[in-house]
Amino acid sequence: MTDPRSTRSRTAILTAARALLLKEGPAAVTHQRVAQEAGIGRATVYRHWAQPEQLLLAAMSGSDLPYFRDPTPPVRPWLRDQLRAMATEMALPEVVAVTLTLMQGAVWSPQIADQRNHAIAAITDRLRAALEIAATTGELTADVSPDDAASLLIGPLVYRTAMQAGTVPDALIDRLLDGIGLSR
The missing domain is CATH 1.10.357.10 (Tetracycline Repressor, domain 2)
Incomplete structure (x- = not known):
């Protein structure tokens, strides 16, 4: 069973990371900045994503591309x-x-x-x-x-x-x- 606190912190981290990516670019997506933006401890960010590039990759990824699925004629x-x-x-x-x-x-x-x-x-x-x-x-x-x-x-x-x-x-x-x- 997934811990609801872990799910909430993960969601907050990704929301903050995506906001920083939008406002300031990829260089702003650091553990410290994301923790500040999300209002959580930096250790929590490290617990979910140990490496900065993992955090950036997670911020950039979302869901599968929604485009070009199920083509129909014409x-x-x-x-x-x-x-x-x-x-x-x-x-x-x-x-x-x-x-x-x-x-x-x-x-x-x-x-x-x-x-x-x-x-x-x-x-x-x-x-x-x-x-x-x-x-x-x-x-x-x-x-x-x-x-x-x-x-x-x-x-x-x-x-x-x-x-x-x-x-x-x-x-x-x-x-x-x-x-x-x-x-x-």
Whole structure:
């Protein structure tokens, strides 16, 4: 049986760590700062996450990616809705912070690289299923690999939201879908 106090402290720690990540970036997610933000002892933070990178990884991880699950025909409107939801969420500061931290952290941390690779594999597999349906229904007019589709669809969303600090207009999403050969 799980100790309710442990569950509460773990939740408080993750909430504080994510808030610090959003406000101040990954360097702020230290045991001391998280403990102060959560209003608990530093030893409690260490008890749950002994290493700083474990704490940062936990702060960055949440749930499985909610995007591109269960594709349905016609694929274009389904995929457009998925990209719209992703673009809207990616425009939120906390999501931008996690996205950039994941990309940057993967360069030096094998654990973060594993998390990034897991996310990439999930997106690619889900897009593969969508592209197969689109090919079967005749909606796909070009030969595009799932890896290329992910780059061509998601890359511009990351650039617009994280690099330009902007929002993604529906017209851009439509151009991206046209670019991978999904007929209107």
